[in-house]
Amino acid sequence: MVARSFNRAERVGGQVKKVLSDLILKGVSDPRLAQATITGVTMSKDLRIAKVYFAAHDGKHDxxxxxxxFESAKGFIKRELARELGLRYMPELKFFYDASFDYGAHIERVLKTLRSDDEKHYPTPEKQ
Structure with a gap:
């Protein structure tokens, strides 16, 4: 089996994700970001654009x-990232909501409903 090597954009994206996650936990004072989680960062090949994907812990935040x-804190975030990463050019940050967690929670609710409906209509022998 051949090991997959990571290119520079993937490595830098991983570093941006780690630093940004730490910043949200410890450095950004905006209360809107208190429940945010960075789910991924993809960098352009030239490292000029960073697409930052985020979700909310509880799924209730708009x-x-x-x-x-994130847009309000962008200047602070870019300064801190530049200080931590030491890149020649600081990438332009673009923020995108990652709805996959919301979708996963929705699927979980649907499955739970189906299980409870099954138990009502087809009880297992030990529950009869």
Whole structure:
């Protein structure tokens, strides 16, 4: 089996994700971002653009509020990333809401409903 080597954009994206996650936990004072989680970062090959994907811990926060929080803190985030990463050019940050967690929670609710309906209509022998 051949091991997959990571290119520079993937390595830098991983570093951006780690530093940004730490910043949200410890450095950004915007209360809108308190429940945000960085789910991924993809970098352009030339490292000029970083697409940052985020979700909310509880899934209840409005994605517009979270996006506005990130946009508001963008200057601070870029300065801190530049200080931590030491890149020649600081990438332009673009923030995107990652709805996959919301979708996963929705699927879990549907499955739970189906299980409870099955138990009502087809009880197992030990419950009869």
């Amino acid at each position: 994605q517009r509020d979270l996006t506005a929080g």
